[in-house]
Amino acid sequence: MKNHYLPLLCSALGLLLSTCTSEKAPHAPGEQVLFQVSTIDALLAGDYDGTFTFGELRKNGDFGVGTFNGLDGELLALDGHYYQIRSDGKAYPVPDSARTPFATVVHFEADTVFSLDRPLRFEQLLAYVDSLIPTENLFYAIRVEGYFGAVKTRSVPRQEKPYRPLVEVVKNQPTFDFTQTQGTLAGFRTPPFMKGLNVPGYHLHFLTHDRTQGGHVLACTLGKVKVSIDYIAGFQMILPTTGTFHRIDLSQDKQDELEQVEKQRDQ
Amino acid sequence: MKNHYLPLLCSALGLLLSTCTSEKAPHAPGEQVLFQVSTIDALLAGDYDGTFTFGELRKNGDFGVGTFNGLDGELLALDGHYYQIRSDGKAYPVPDSARTPFATVVHFEADTVFSLDRPLRFEQLLAYVDSLIPTENLFYAIRVEGYFGAVKTRSVPRQEKPYRPLVEVVKNQPTFDFTQTQGTLAGFRTPPFMKGLNVPGYHLHFLTHDRTQGGHVLACTLGKVKVSIDYIAGFQMILPTTGTFHRIDLSQDKQDELEQVEKQRDQ
Numbered sequence: 001m002k003n004h005y006l007p008l009l010c011s012a013l014g015l016l017l018s019t020c021t022s023e024k025a026p027h028a029p030g031e032q033v034l035f036q037v038s039t040i041d042a043l044l045a046g047d048y049d050g051t052f053t054f055g056e057l058r059k060n061g062d063f064g065v066g067t068f069n070g071l072d073g074e075l076l077a078l079d080g081h082y083y084q085i086r087s088d089g090k091a092y093p094v095p096d097s098a099r100t101p102f103a104t105v106v107h108f109e110a111d112t113v114f115s116l117d118r119p120l121r122f123e124q125l126l127a128y129v130d131s132l133i134p135t136e137n138l139f140y141a142i143r144v145e146g147y148f149g150a151v152k153t154r155s156v157p158r159q160e161k162p163y164r165p166l167v168e169v170v171k172n173q174p175t176f177d178f179t180q181t182q183g184t185l186a187g188f189r190t191p192p193f194m195k196g197l198n199v200p201g202y203h204l205h206f207l208t209h210d211r212t213q214g215g216h217v218l219a220c221t222l223g224k225v226k227v228s229i230d231y232i233a234g235f236q237m238i239l240p241t242t243g244t245f246h247r248i249d250l251s252q253d254k255q256d257e258l259e260q261v262e263k264q265r266d267q
Numbered sequence: 268m269k270n271h272y273l274p275l276l277c278s279a280l281g282l283l284l285s286t287c288t289s290e291k292a293p294h295a296p297g298e299q300v301l302f303q304v305s306t307i308d309a310l311l312a313g314d315y316d317g318t319f320t321f322g323e324l325r326k327n328g329d330f331g332v333g334t335f336n337g338l339d340g341e342l343l344a345l346d347g348h349y350y351q352i353r354s355d356g357k358a359y360p361v362p363d364s365a366r367t368p369f370a371t372v373v374h375f376e377a378d379t380v381f382s383l384d385r386p387l388r389f390e391q392l393l394a395y396v397d398s399l400i401p402t403e404n405l406f407y408a409i410r411v412e413g414y415f416g417a418v419k420t421r422s423v424p425r426q427e428k429p430y431r432p433l434v435e436v437v438k439n440q441p442t443f444d445f446t447q448t449q450g451t452l453a454g455f456r457t458p459p460f461m462k463g464l465n466v467p468g469y470h471l472h473f474l475t476h477d478r479t480q481g482g483h484v485l486a487c488t489l490g491k492v493k494v495s496i497d498y499i500a501g502f503q504m505i506l507p508t509t510g511t512f513h514r515i516d517l518s519q520d521k522q523d524e525l526e527q528v529e530k531q532r533d534q
Contacts, residue, residue, distance in 0.1 A: 191517065
């Protein structure tokens with residue numbers, strides 16, 4: 001970002017703002033690329049075979065979210081380290097040879113950094129970030145690091161063929177509760193016109209400070225945290241050329257299914 | 268394409284096939300990238316200010332379609348040459364300094380080449396290509412070169428601010444009829460899940476053999492032509508960071524408007 005949003009952001013932060021700094025001179029949004037493997041609708045349809053190696057994925061980003069071959073857990077990538085949070089809630093290192101059916105990563109460069117020290121709920125945090133961003137028509141990578149009063153996560157258990165649709169899988173998802181914990185939320189805000197390709201709105205995963213546990217975020221309350229936002233105008237997607245992707249009917253709107261999967265947040 | 272589709276394609280071609288050859292060893296679909304500037308829904312909404320220079324666009328492809336700053340005509344790129352087909356139906360060279368609000372290009376590499384020599388109509392050609400491709404879930408660049416019994420094209424006249432939506436502009440579009448002509452159809456077949464970002468299905472422009480006239484294809488009948496298809500699994504999009512893009516509401520489905528714009532084909 002060439003700092004033309006910074007004065008607007010700083011003035012908009014209001015009472016909640018503790019600090020507002022641009023940590024370094026980042027690339028402009030147009031020079032950054034959000035890199036994605038496959039589409040969210042293919043994942044919703046049960047296309048869980050990993051087609052893209054994490055060795056290749058790492059080249060395209062040091063930060064991101066996704067899942068694994070056979071839907072074997074939640075991916076969180078942070079500072080170049082890739083973690084597989086399996087259905088036991090624990091974080092495991094990811095070998096280069098592992099494969100993903102769906103992931104979104106970026107080389108994270110904070111355009112805006114600020115501190116919060118209020119007991120906000122998850123939805124309040126998201127609404128607050130909504131109020132700060134200049135447009136919903138760009139991509140944003142979001143990192144929230146610090147103290148949390150509580151975090152509720154889920155992971156997904158490895159699936160066997162024939163694969164069931166994701167909306168069926170998450171009906172019996174293991175969930176995990178963390179209280180008075182340190183850690184990091186990491187993920188993306190995606191524009192509404194990305195429906196079918198990615199998750200419009202927010203998609204965040206959590207990792208504890210000691211990087212041993214986490215999952216897909218269902219709910220949380222914040223303590224004192226540092227929020228970093230990376231503005232991104234470039235998008236790249238690689239579609240699978242092997243596996244079952246070619247045979248899936250992706251002509252139907254799956255927004256209802258996606259919302260059902262997201263609604264598991266309230267359970 | 269690593270030739271694993273070629274036997275299937277060759278066997279499927281049936282009576283219509285004259286020749287079926289792979290001209291050279293192309294890159295695999297996963298190694299090719301369809302490069303796009305902005306989104307079709309932004310164009311439908313009247314976001315006609317060019318934000319991306321053709322100097323930069325050329326680096327991302329030698330083949331493609333799109334439009335110009337102020338909606339000043341139809342773009343056709345062929346063999347690395349970029350042509351601006353303005354509302355007089357004539358093709359002009361495109362300077363590097365010109366800007367586009369929406370374009371889609373690729374470094375074209377034919378995966379499959381075959382000849383046709385039947386008086387097919389446009390819709391029959393498209394249905395035939397549909398029957399040959401292995402899946403609708405990839406991108407295809409399509410080049411049809413040779414003799415045409417007739418080609419009907421349109422172009423769009425340069426717009427002044429405040430810009431009207433595209434569906435209004437095309438109500439008074441100039442059209443052009445070519446008969447017994449040589450030339451090239453060039454464009455793309457885009458997957459259904461690209462709705463909102465690009466034109467699902469086919470989007471083809473025409474250029475005469477002497478490269479002096481053309482436009483957006485509304486109808487045609489084929490003579491003897493060579494059809495080349497490039498299979499593409501990679502997609503890259505750069506969203507505008509200047510102009511009015513940030514202020515447009517892109518949360519609504521514009522499929523009806525897109526179909527109205529496409530229906531102008533029947534006039």
